[in-house]
Amino acid sequence: AISCGEDFTYGSSCNFSCSEGYLLKGAITVTCTSAAEWSEEIPHCEVVLCSELYEPGKGSMACSHPLGSFSYLSTCTFTCEEGYERLASSSATLQCGASGQWNDSQPQCIAVSCPTLQQPQDGAISCGEDFTYGSSCNFSCSEGYLLKGAITVTCTSAAEWSEEIPHCEVVLCSELYEPGKGSMACSHPLGSFSYLSTCTFTCEEGYERLASSSATLQCGASGQWNDSQPQCIAVSCPTLQQPQDGAISCGEDFTYGSSCNFSCSEGYLLKGAITVTCTSAAEWSEEIPHCEAVQCPSPVVPLGGQVSCEAPSHPWGSVCNFSCDEGYDHQGAPNMQCLRSGEWSADTPTCTATPEPPLNPTILGLAAGGAVSLSGLSLAAWLLKRIRQKANKFDLNSTSDIEEPLQTYRNSIDSLI
Ligand SMILES: *[C@@H]1O[C@H](CO)[C@@H](O)[C@H](O)[C@H]1NC(C)=O
């Protein structure tokens, strides 16, 4: 614009000004000199310039320049690539103002940020430098814990994590149970039948754990117990055999509480307990019995008599015959048999002296002669013995087939001779 006086004569002046967005280049006022020239060069208007903007990294810029490059009324619009956004402080569109200033600062594109992540309980997290677009975090769990969810999460362009944030759960082992005839005591520091749970097993008296399992089991980090579920089984006593000359009768097995009965064959006696029972200490309650052959005691030789037995050991069934010497009367059983109980079937008989018959003169003479000759007396005694043996034989019913040399005991004057 120009503002002048009434005319352009000597001394008149003109004032110049520019429209908005334009700057006056030259003098504001010119005056007409005496030389009929304007005092100054005639000025002109130039459009206002703003600073040049640039395309931001990870973004683009689109401008319109109606009055000239980056000049008054130029507008530039900025967009950011996916996953990037303008700094919150800047507008998407900037305009160059009349004063040569953009109405906002040069926009920058920066990567979007996802929410900050924390390390999970009982686990660990490993992330990049920040939580911006494209960054990722890896998750892991402490020993004995399992990751539930994705191992890796990545920050999306929507400023959200690609997966739900995982968590750590304690490892579970199978549930153990109380064995029959036993008990179980457990501690669960991290949860029921979980990692580090320990269970201790005991068996009732007379029962023991299967040799293959430990008393204490622990749940491992892999979810396995370090040994198999214990079972309680009855302890076993040593196997028993039937005794020699006898028999045994036992239950199904030789375990705690079972018992065996013993018996002996005929002619044998059981020495020891009839019944033995398996104790909780895996030992038999009694010493194992054995069978001994029945033996009767040696018979008493009656005074004035003698005894003749079938066998020197007097086994069951053997017979002893009794006889009385000449001049003695037999009172009692003629013989006795050894019973199964080891006792004789009868009491020892007695021989009692018979009343003296009148003396025979021949015998008296012999006796007198005997006083002179000892050998003569011996002959007489031998004769007497032969006679008596013939006279005093007894019958007996022997049940034994045993043929043994006859055993003769004497208890008379003969034997002394
Ligand atoms: C030019 O500007 C001056 C200073 O403001 C003023 O005194 C003068 O009157 C103006 N002249 C014209 C012709 O407008």
Ligand SMILES: *[C@@H]1O[C@H](CO)[C@@H](O)[C@H](O)[C@H]1NC(C)=O
């Ligand atoms: C700058 O000007 C543009 C165009 O008129 C407008 O869209 C934007 O909001 C302005 N920015 C500010 C900070 O005023």
Ligand SMILES: *[C@@H]1O[C@H](CO)[C@@H](O)[C@H](O)[C@H]1NC(C)=O
């Ligand atoms: C995540 O794990 C992958 C595969 O093991 C590895 O290549 C990557 O570097 C890890 N990232 C971080 C942030 O630890």
Ligand SMILES: *[C@@H]1O[C@H](CO)[C@@H](O)[C@H](O)[C@H]1NC(C)=O
């Ligand atoms: C299992 O772990 C318990 C507790 O540590 C231990 O006493 C036991 O001996 C272990 N058993 C085996 C078979 O390792």
Ligand SMILES: *[C@@H]1O[C@H](CO)[C@@H](O)[C@H](O)[C@H]1NC(C)=O
């Ligand atoms: C042992 O004998 C007793 C008494 O006669 C009887 O009750 C029990 O059944 C017997 N046991 C065996 C194993 O034969």
Ligand SMILES: *[C@@H]1O[C@H](CO)[C@@H](O)[C@H](O)[C@H]1NC(C)=O
């Ligand atoms: C006992 O007497 C019976 C009958 O007289 C006879 O058969 C048997 O041999 C006798 N035994 C002995 C040991 O003398």
